[in-house]
Amino acid sequence: MNAVRELQIGQVKVSPALVLAPMAGVTDSSFRRLIKELTGVGLIVTEFISVEGLTRGNLKTHRMMKFLPEERPLSIQIFGYDEERMAMAAEIIEESGADIVDINCGCPAKKVVKGGGGSSLLRDLPQLEKILLSIRRRVKIPVTMKIRTGWDDHSINAVEVAKIIEGSGGNMVAIHGRTRMQGYSGRANWEVIAAVKEAVKIPVVGCGDVVNAQQAIERFAETGVDAVMIGRGAIANPWIFHQAVDLMEGRTAYQPSLAAKHKVLLRYHELLRDEMPERALCGKLKQMCGYFTHGLAGGARLRERVFHSQSIHEIFDQINEYFASMIERSVPPDVLFDPQEYKHQHARDPKTSEFARGVDVGV
Ligand SMILES: Cc1cc2nc3c(=O)[nH]c(=O)nc-3n(C[C@H](O)[C@H](O)[C@H](O)COP(=O)(O)O)c2cc1C
DSSP: OOOOOOEEETTEEESSSEEEOOOTTTOSHHHHHHHHHHSOOSEEEEEEEEHHHHHTTOHHHHHHTOOOGGGOSEEEEEEOSOHHHHHHHHHHHHHHTOSEEEEEEOOOOHHHHHTTOGGGGGGOHHHHHHHHHHHHHHOOSOEEEEEEEESSGGGBOHHHHHHHHHHTTOSEEEEEEEETTTTTOSOOOHHHHHHHHHHOSSOEEEESOOOSHHHHHHHHHHHOOSEEEESHHHHHOTTHHHHHHHHHTTOOOOOOOHHHHHHHHHHHHHHHHTTSOHHHHHHHHHHHHHHHTTTSTTHHHHHHHHHTOOSHHHHHHHHHHHHHHHHHTTOOOOOOOOHHHHHHHHHHOTTTOHHHHTOOTTO
16 A cells, blocks of 8 residues: 655654645634544644734734644744744744744735735845744744745745745745735746755645645655645645545545535534624635535535525525435536636635735734
8 A cells, every 4th residue: 555645844743744725714723623624634724823913912813823732733824024023923822832833925915015024025035034043043843934936927036945944944845836926826836846845955845726636646746845735725625635645545535425515514614603603604604605516516506595695594504405405416526626716706705805805814
């Protein structure tokens, strides 16, 4: 039998070598636990958290940092500019019992970039280095960075950045294969990710446009990356990590039945309902239902009905009716997921569009 890929980030063992990408408005504790229950993902990363909010005692920001032991190994991602604030935030994270602190050097949002954080650090390498060195001095847990390939097509510098990260004591670098200016358009450039892998000895995690398990396996083979990170593909298909492990071990990938998909929505509701009031809960379920039903026969009609529902009861009436009728008609549960389609839906969704629109989440 083939072996499952693993990697070591400092003292943290990540097995399998598959990572749930940080996603603002999505990878909160409920979603992370849902993924963890369904699949053996190796590492999960929180939504990005503002160091300003964290170090100034903002309650909402501190709530975003909360996690349960079953989510571990867990990496908490922070964003900011000032090295002292970043180091203070890293200390708070270490005290919380998180396994890894990750620094966001990829967020394209205007508000984050204006403050000097996120992807703007790719244009200010002395500051990027200062931040990493200052955090490194203050915490013992592994420190990692998530970057993009560069600011724009004329300044692709991921290899240079990765060397700085390695030289400053960073324990891993994750690269989303797009430039800041690309946002989420075009295709992720895995050639740059492969070049980074060639250039440094610390673990390199590749990210971008992996929407099925077979693609994850191909990215390992083509680029030699130490781990593959998956974002949007895991929202549409939370079993993607489980399926990738099946392929690594030489098995046919698990295919969730329609009943399993139905159950996941019910479970997500269970996990969410203790966390938020009914109105927010309705919004989250509408969002999730939208992602899950892309590519399913009759999915558009269900989304429309769910979107116009006024209460949790109404939402579940629609969902239950839909799945009952699909199961009765034996409709195949294909997930035909297109990240571009996701992007358009995401842009319209007020619950998840903060990251893309540039609203500062968590401050
Ligand atoms: C809704 C959404 C929110 C995101 N939030 C974050 C974030 O907080 N921090 C971060 O580093 N990247 C964030 N990203 C980028 C993802 O982590 C990932 O790099 C990107 O989506 C490409 O991977 P994918 O094609 O597998 O989705 C976000 C992406 C999406 C779609």
